[in-house]
Amino acid sequence: MWPIFDYGRFVSIISSSDVYGVVWMRSLAQLHKMANLRVLVGVKRVIDYAVKIRVKPDNSGVVTDGVKHSMNPFCEIAMEEAVRLKEKKLAKEIIAVSCGPAQAQETIRTALAMGADRGIHVEVTGKSIDGDNNQTGQMTAALLDWPQATFASEVTKENDHLKVVREIDGGLETVKVTLPAVITADLRLNEPRYATLPNIMKAKKKKIAKHKAADFGVDLTPTLEVVGVEDPPVRQAGQKVESTEELVAKLKDSGVV
Amino acid sequence: MAALVRTVSRLTRRNMGWTRGVASLADLPETHNMLRKTCRDFADNELKPIAGDLDKEHRFPTEQIKMMGELGLMAIDVPDSQGGTGLDYLAYAVALEEISRGCASSGCIMSVNNSLFLGPVKNWSTELQRETFMHQDFLNGRKVGCFALSEPGNGSDAGAASTVARLEGNHWVLNGTKAWITNSYEASATVVFATTDKGLKHKGISAFLVPMPSEGLMLGKKEDKLGIRATSTAYLIFEDCKIPRENLLGQPGMGFKIAMETLDAGRIGIAAQGLGIAQAALELAVDYAMKREAFGSPIAKLQSVQNKLADMHLSVESARLLTWKAAAYKDGGKNYIKEAAMAKLAASEAATFCAHQCIQVLGGMGYVTDMPAERYYRDARITEIYEGTSEVQRLVIAGRLLKEHADLTSW
Numbered sequence: 001m002w003p004i005f006d007y008g009r010f011v012s013i014i015s016s017s018d019v020y021g022v023v024w025m026r027s028l029a030q031l032h033k034m035a036n037l038r039v040l041v042g043v044k045r046v047i048d049y050a051v052k053i054r055v056k057p058d059n060s061g062v063v064t065d066g067v068k069h070s071m072n073p074f075c076e077i078a079m080e081e082a083v084r085l086k087e088k089k090l091a092k093e094i095i096a097v098s099c100g101p102a103q104a105q106e107t108i109r110t111a112l113a114m115g116a117d118r119g120i121h122v123e124v125t126g127k128s129i130d131g132d133n134n135q136t137g138q139m140t141a142a143l144l145d146w147p148q149a150t151f152a153s154e155v156t157k158e159n160d161h162l163k164v165v166r167e168i169d170g171g172l173e174t175v176k177v178t179l180p181a182v183i184t185a186d187l188r189l190n191e192p193r194y195a196t197l198p199n200i201m202k203a204k205k206k207k208i209a210k211h212k213a214a215d216f217g218v219d220l221t222p223t224l225e226v227v228g229v230e231d232p233p234v235r236q237a238g239q240k241v242e243s244t245e246e247l248v249a250k251l252k253d254s255g256v257v
Numbered sequence: 258m259a260a261l262v263r264t265v266s267r268l269t270r271r272n273m274g275w276t277r278g279v280a281s282l283a284d285l286p287e288t289h290n291m292l293r294k295t296c297r298d299f300a301d302n303e304l305k306p307i308a309g310d311l312d313k314e315h316r317f318p319t320e321q322i323k324m325m326g327e328l329g330l331m332a333i334d335v336p337d338s339q340g341g342t343g344l345d346y347l348a349y350a351v352a353l354e355e356i357s358r359g360c361a362s363s364g365c366i367m368s369v370n371n372s373l374f375l376g377p378v379k380n381w382s383t384e385l386q387r388e389t390f391m392h393q394d395f396l397n398g399r400k401v402g403c404f405a406l407s408e409p410g411n412g413s414d415a416g417a418a419s420t421v422a423r424l425e426g427n428h429w430v431l432n433g434t435k436a437w438i439t440n441s442y443e444a445s446a447t448v449v450f451a452t453t454d455k456g457l458k459h460k461g462i463s464a465f466l467v468p469m470p471s472e473g474l475m476l477g478k479k480e481d482k483l484g485i486r487a488t489s490t491a492y493l494i495f496e497d498c499k500i501p502r503e504n505l506l507g508q509p510g511m512g513f514k515i516a517m518e519t520l521d522a523g524r525i526g527i528a529a530q531g532l533g534i535a536q537a538a539l540e541l542a543v544d545y546a547m548k549r550e551a552f553g554s555p556i557a558k559l560q561s562v563q564n565k566l567a568d569m570h571l572s573v574e575s576a577r578l579l580t581w582k583a584a585a586y587k588d589g590g591k592n593y594i595k596e597a598a599m600a601k602l603a604a605s606e607a608a609t610f611c612a613h614q615c616i617q618v619l620g621g622m623g624y625v626t627d628m629p630a631e632r633y634y635r636d637a638r639i640t641e642i643y644e645g646t647s648e649v650q651r652l653v654i655a656g657r658l659l660k661e662h663a664d665l666t667s668w
Contacts, residue, residue: 109287194298194299196329198337198342200291200295
């Protein structure tokens with residue numbers, strides 16, 4: 001049972017299901033556990049990344065009506081990684097989940113066409129876009145009390161755990177996480193494949209389970225109120241300087257140096 | 258009065274399927290939208306960046322055709338059970354438009370393989386013939402086929418095939434020359450039309466499956482074309498070319514019928530190709546008009562330019578609806594000959610119109626190779642010629658129209 005909350009940008013989650021009690025064949029059990037990995041991938045329907053975002057005239061949010069929507073590109077990357085894990089026989093089942101309006105089913109079907117085995121749609125009415133909050137993966141890990149590896153640019157299996165290379169401000173960081181774990185995808189993790197036409201056809205036969213938030217006993221009353229949404233301030237033009245000396249002088253004048 | 262009622266009800270019955278269908282043509286089904294996205298992404302990422310080079314170098318896009326094969330694009334309407342993608346002609350039209358929008362030559366190669374080669378093979382071949390000529394490689398982009406009907410002496414006059422085939426023991430022996438054969442240099446097989454009984458005129462033409470290369474089959478020089486230069490177009494020269502008796506496609510004398518039915522379907526493909534070229538030209542013109550400034554603002558604000566863009570958009574959208582309708586009719590098992598001819602005529606004329614106006618909107622920039630406008634102009638031109646010239650399409654449309662009218666008044 002997953003608690004339901006708003007999805008941000010980073011949405012790849014890896015979970016394990018069956019725990020094998022027979023520990024005496026330790027290495028085999030570990031291998032078996034690995035191969036029985038189920039991967040839950042969150043996919044979100046957001047405003048297409050190529051579209052220019054416009055703020056509503058009343059500053060209550062951004063314009064979504066009539067605007068082109070598609071699967072968040074980072075969700076595509078997460079899906080691709082899950083499919084690769086399955087192809088390497090490291091995962092047994094991929095489940096795509098989306099919390100959103102009825103149209104979220106199109107997004108789930110795209111995930112099915114990419115290789116997910118089944119889908120879960122939790123119907124949540126009301127508007128929702130990607131807030132780029134960078135919270136969902138981290139919140140999920142905290143709520144489940146699972147280890148997390150965010151901004152993943154490489155995921156490899158090492159014995160009974162995963163080695164994840166993370167992209168951080170200073171460069172790259174490598175972490176080891178035991179399973180089950182939460183992993184969030186970064187741009188350089190992989191290049192998502194095209195959904196082939198045969199797979200698009202196969203996706204039609206795959207099941208999408210429909211639920212409401214109430215089914216899980218989750219209260220959707222918002223605890224946050226969006227007071228206003230504004231365009232970022234227009235960037236001021238810079239100044240061109242002729243020499244290093246002039247640059248230093250100007251920096252000194254403005255009190256920066 | 259009773260006769261009038263009969264006629265009205267007959268008309269209503271004939272059009273009911275159309276009425277049901279036309280609302281659904283306003284928006285594609287979800288599957289088709291998904292495959293449209295796949296094809297568009299593929300075309301934008303893999304075809305658009307190299308289309309200019311392919312054209313300059315007259316280079317066949319081998320790798321890209323393989324990728325398209327893996328996506329399921331080279332055998333779209335071949336049934337799943339036979340190794341194809343198992344989709345319908347509407348899917349084919351949508352996919353082909355998106356591919357052609359990226360690269361018209363790639364669209365042409367895809368169209369010839371799907372409609373002109375796999376079409377007749379799928380519909381008329383025997384189990385044994387399918388083992389060779391519908392082998393997995395022809396479905397997954399590793400091999401392509403071609404279609405040899407036209408000759409130096411007859412194009413539109415297809416009934417006058419001068420290539421002959423005579424039966425000698427267990428072989429057919431082919432002699433003659435076929436002209437303007439697309440994919441000739443890369444093809445691993447061809448469907449050839451040859452006269453087996455001259456006395457029966459067009460009913461004496463038969464169709465044959467010939468593997469390539471074959472002894473007695475030579476390729477002429479590659480034509481240096483105005484457009485779709487990444488495809489190879491050449492003569493196929495048959496000199497005592499021996500093929501097994503089993504390679505006869507269908508029955509003797511069925512050749513002309515096979516050719517005409519194949520071309521009817523192929524027209525939907527070429528219509529889609531025209532749409533792709535027209536759409537690319539339209540998008541380029543709009544993009545340029547919004548950026549290029551003259552007289553103090555973007556030229557998109559000028560009425561002359563807006564008139565052009567509106568006319569271009571109208572021509573593409575109208576042709577697209579005709580194309581989708583023809584495809585929907587074919588998929589629904591209805592007679593689609595007239596609709597396919599209308600689609601091909603409209604789309605090919607839209608392609609040349611949009612490409613022409615695109616150059617006009619771009620001005621000098623449209624005339625140089627730095628922008629793809631000149632390539633769209635050159636690529637578009639062939640769509641009014643092959644798979645039935647615009648003149649032949651008009652004959653087909655008028656012929657069907659007159660027939661329908663004659664049927665109507667015969668009460």
